[in-house]
Amino acid sequence: MKKLNSSYIVTITGLLVLMVGLCMIKIFDGSKNIMSTMYYVFIGLGCTIFGYGIGKICTMQAEKADPKMAKRNLINKNDERNVAVRNKAKAKAYDIMVYIFAALQIAFGLIIMFLGALIESNTIIKMS
Numbered sequence: 001m002k003k004l005n006s007s008y009i010v011t012i013t014g015l016l017v018l019m020v021g022l023c024m025i026k027i028f029d030g031s032k033n034i035m036s037t038m039y040y041v042f043i044g045l046g047c048t049i050f051g052y053g054i055g056k057i058c059t060m061q062a063e064k065a066d067p068k069m070a071k072r073n074l075i076n077k078n079d080e081r082n083v084a085v086r087n088k089a090k091a092k093a094y095d096i097m098v099y100i101f102a103a104l105q106i107a108f109g110l111i112i113m114f115l116g117a118l119i120e121s122n123t124i125i126k127m128s
Contacts, residue, residue, distance in 0.1 A: 011053030018046025
């Protein structure tokens with residue numbers, strides 16, 4: 001018996017998570033609580049996992065059809081220069097994201113502080 005590839009397991013798992021989300025929407029249609037967002041999280045997660053699995057299966061099939069391409073991809077993936085460039089790009093992206101996350105935390109903190117001040121001073125304009 002052939003060994004079942006993990007890509008197929010990932011794809012089936014993605015389909016199951018997607019179906020669970022769709023079934024939860026169908027079963028609990030009328031609920032409007034915070035848990036109703038979980039259904040859509042299941043759908044998004046299921047689609048993501050399913051897409052990843054299908055991509056891996058397609059790559060595996062393409063490499064099986066063309067062994068030269070598979071060897072070329074393996075060399076490109078493990079080449080020292082490519083690994084160094086990838087690591088440098090990761091480091092640069094991390095450095096940039098540290099500043100972006102810090103700016104977002106400050107912005108969200110100011111927004112929450114501003115909204116708190118508006119609520120405290122009863123200056124919220126009511127829409128009619």
